[in-house]
Amino acid sequence: MARLPGDTAPLLARLWRTWLYPHRATLAVVLVLIALVGGSTGLYPALIKAAFDAFDRKDAAAIAYGPLVVIVVTATRGFALYGQTVLTNRVVTRVEADMQAALYGHLIDSDLAQLNRESPAALTQRFTTDFAFIKEALTRISTVLLRDIAMLIGLVAALIWMDPVLTLVAGVTVPFVAGPIGRIGRKLRRVSTSTQEQMGATASLISESLQGARVAKAYAMETYLKGRAAEALDEVRRLKMKAANARGRLDPLLEIGGGIAVAGVLVLVGQRVLAGEKTVGDFTGYVAALLLAAQPARALGNLNAILQEAAAALRRYFDVMDESATIREAPEARPLAVTGGAIRFADVRFRYRPDAPALEGIDLAVPAGSVTALVGRSGSGKSSLLNLVPRLYDVTGGAVTIDGQDVRGVTLASLRAAVAVVSQEVVLFDDTIAANIGFGRPGATPAEIEAAAEAAAAHTFVSALPEGYGFRVGPGGGRLSGGERQRVALARAFLKDAPILLLDEATSALDSESERLVQEALTRLMRGRTTLVIAHRLSTVRDADQIAVMEAGRVIETGRHDDLLAAGGAYARLHRLQLSEPATAE
16 A cells, blocks of 8 residues: 555544544454454465365365364454454444534534634535545544455465465565555545535535525526536536546556566466476465455555545544634633623724724723613624624624623623523524523523513414424424514523623514514513613614614714704614605605
């Protein structure tokens, strides 16, 4: 087998240290079984030689006991193969599951900025396609790299024992085959990396189009989307064919190399048999050993290609695992001590990217127990500002404080326990309604969950469902309407009962009657709690203690509803614009 190129060997070494080493006891047993396989395989040529020699001598005793010896050797090899296969699969499946669990844990703990760099579909694809390559490599390492090497050692030992000169002749082709195998492996590594990345992009494209099926049908986009998907799938096909063509070149290379070796041996052995220097048993035993060695040699020749494809997947895996979170607790972080819940944005600056400022010089005080509404056009920075409170992102400059404590100096668990969030983009998990509400406070009783649903105007529709609170909402809450999903999310926030509320378009998906009920409940819930609320409809924030008008990442006006209208500034213009929208629509 050719030398492993690039960083393949370090990647495999890291795989061993991190994931395989804990299973070293089982792997030691596998090695013993592999040694038995290799040793018993190496006996086959000797048994064949002995049998033919016994036939020539007409040795009755050897002929009688020979079959028993063959049965013992083959049975030993068979049971060793079975044990090795079972134990190998046990280790491989365990390592695969552990690696996937570690990857999921790392991703779920990652910052939003990290997760947003790849689509959910592309990240999900790492758990399927990438691990298929890794699992294949793990299995082949034990069944090919170890078992076939052991078999080759046994067979080569038998070849050397029977005729060292012939063995040297047979080995002449190895250097000529090893070089091309290495080059093909390096090419496969590059192609495999491109293939895995393209498959991730294709998975994202398909997922995006299926999630947007409603819009696609409304705008008759089916033909366009089919074309995009066909192009992406064809690129995957092209890359797979490129890899298949590279792998395909290995077989003729190995066949020709093996054929030359066998041909050379046949010439020399034939001459020796004709000269009376070798018996037919010698000839048969040697050629049998050579042919038996061809299969593991071929497998080892193909192994480099498999390892290169796995190395590409391992590199992608470790690249993700090595990326540390930027949202981390300070070593001296302390639990957040909420006395009132006053929030202060002090000269806050924030950028998603160095060239993309989202917030600039925000100075805003949110008194404890008050309601502050953030209004402004789409893209003005309202959601970005809200995201800084529970440290979903960190400020680029300035500070966010709660009761005088910088949020970067408190523990994440205590900070997020003090904040309840209800967003326009409702997130429900494929579980029961009770479970989705219960995430607001783990361990909540059914009565507490029901009370939260009552407060969110959700109890009536939940009670009418076939399984009530045991109704499974489906992936993304797809079995519920938009308004129902919104009310379940609101119930979760009611149950959490946090001192700080962040409401991002919290009632935008509700019909008029449900909105009235929920707005009344929210008014009760917000009493005595610090609330930041975003709403495009200015009528919903009329009674806020403070309104902050945002534009281009800055707060340009603050005040109460009536005062801002009287000032005739940006808020008044937004108000007039919204009042004119129904007339314009007509």
